[in-house]
Amino acid sequence: MTYENLDAKLINSLLSNGRASLRSLGDELDVSVTTVSNHLRDLEEEGVIRGYTPVVDYDKLGYDVTAVLQLKVEGSALPDVTEKLRQEKQMVSVYEVTGDYDVIAIGKFTDTDGMNDQIKSILTDADIRESNTSVVLNAVTENEQFDLDVKE
Amino acid sequence: MTYENLDAKLINSLLSNGRASLRSLGDELDVSVTTVSNHLRDLEEEGVIRGYTPVVDYDKLGYDVTAVLQLKVEGSALPDVTEKLRQEKQMVSVYEVTGDYDVIAIGKFTDTDGMNDQIKSILTDADIRESNTSVVLNAVTENEQFDLDVKE
DNA sequence: CGTCGAGGTTTTCGTACGTCATCACACCTA
DNA sequence: TAGGTGTGATGACGTACGAAAACCTCGACG
Structure with missing residues (x-):
């Protein structure tokens, strides 16, 4: 199986902490750092992830x-x-x-x-x-x- | 007070890139890494910054x-x-x-x-x-x- | 009344250490 | 063949900590 849900899981993890390190994401999802890095790069290139922001309390x-x-x-x-x-x-x-x-x-x-x-x-x-x-x-x-x- | 605008500048920088490193933020604002780290910690504790998220294109x-x-x-x-x-x-x-x-x-x-x-x-x-x-x-x-x- | 300075407190800084991201490459397996 | 893994090297990163600088308070003195 080729981790078809990895992207969704990755996004969900980042939604709870957008500054999480690639390593912690890899540990959490039982996947290598390299894989996390590759998928994240792809998601950013595709525009699914458009960037990262702090959540500001105006x-x-x-x-x-x-x-x-x-x-x-x-x-x-x-x-x-x-x-x-x-x-x-x-x-x-x-x-x-x-x-x-x-x-x-x-x-x-x-x-x-x-x-x-x-x-x-x-x-x-x-x-x-x-x-x-x-x-x-x-x-x-x-x-x-x-x-x-x-x-x- | 020293650096009274630092917090605002910090937030603005993070708004354009929420995963920017403390070092790059420090360079940008001409301030040491430690200062960035301290201010960010305070902003998070005060709840001004409630967290960080990717910007997801639904x-x-x-x-x-x-x-x-x-x-x-x-x-x-x-x-x-x-x-x-x-x-x-x-x-x-x-x-x-x-x-x-x-x-x-x-x-x-x-x-x-x-x-x-x-x-x-x-x-x-x-x-x-x-x-x-x-x-x-x-x-x-x-x-x-x-x-x-x-x-x- | 205004200024000075001693003190304590807060803020900032530099350094050092362990961790991290990135890249290239070889290997694995479905 | 395509997607995932591991390794090793390199430079960047986050954090802790002690030192230094800036700041504030307040009583004393001109």
């Missing part, structure tokens, strides 16, 4: 307010609007979606005043027909990356 | 559909509902929010059928008065973690 850094923006956009202006949102660094996620609204975006702000200012400056765009802002009261789960299924 | 792993669920929940049942959503591993983010709806959740699914099944099973909860699902057509930005401001 609350603790003073970004106390998270908001969900929903926008209705004039059809032809959609690319412009999403691009503009993408460039706002505090926009954590920006989605084009089906349904009542065309765009859903999630942003983080230092306080409600800062939030109001930034949102207002975004909404001045003439192509935004309607908008709706929900402030997050409690982030039950945020950007949780889930484990992959490993079939035996 | 699209490439067959999770092709992302959806945004919005729910109106019977007030007293809110904790139950959010807890239930939290335990659904494919729910990437779950927020309690102000506004028209009470809960906004983002989930990832293998296909629209799988999505429908899972969402239906969630929505059977009697305490969910109303729901609204938006399917993501295009993830312009997703879980982007932004750099911190460094004051001179």
Whole structure:
């Protein structure tokens, strides 16, 4: 057998500790360091693993307010609007979606005043027909990356 | 205080490469390895850095559909509902929010059928008065973690 | 009132040691 | 033939530890 689940197991291990050494990963999965190294290189080249980041608690850094923006956009202006949102660094996620609204975006702000200012400056765009802002009261789960299924 | 911006710089460096070595971080910031090690330990103990993860491209792993669920929940049942959503591993983010709806959740699914099944099973909860699902057509930005401001 | 300096504390640094990642190559086995 | 393993060499890495530097506090003195 050629370790078809190794990649999934590798990713799951890294999800619990993204700075684990290749050796510890090898020990954990009963596989040689070389094999871990090869698979990881492949996963990175394929783009399955796009990089590594620390998980930062923005609350603790003073970004106390998270908001969900929903926008209705004039059809032809959609690319412009999403691009503009993408460039706002505090926009954590920006989605084009089906349904009542065309765009859903999630942003983080230092306080409600800062939030109001930034949102207002975004909404001045003439192509935004309607908008709706929900402030997050409690982030039950945020950007949780889930484990992959490993079939035996 | 010495090096008051070091922590912010450290986090920014790690945001661009979460597996960077303590030495390379030290070189980059003109600081000794030990200092990097100490500050990182403190940041982790304080919970500012909650861990490290690979950035996984779920699209490439067959999770092709992302959806945004919005729910109106019977007030007293809110904790139950959010807890239930939290335990659904494919729910990437779950927020309690102000506004028209009470809960906004983002989930990832293998296909629209799988999505429908899972969402239906969630929505059977009697305490969910109303729901609204938006399917993501295009993830312009997703879980982007932004750099911190460094004051001179 | 403002400055000085002794002291203790915190932060940073350099070194040393054992571990680690990477690479090349030969070997194994399904 | 393709994917996994082991070995050995080399330079990089993480951590522990003692020394040194920077910082803070507070009473004494001009």
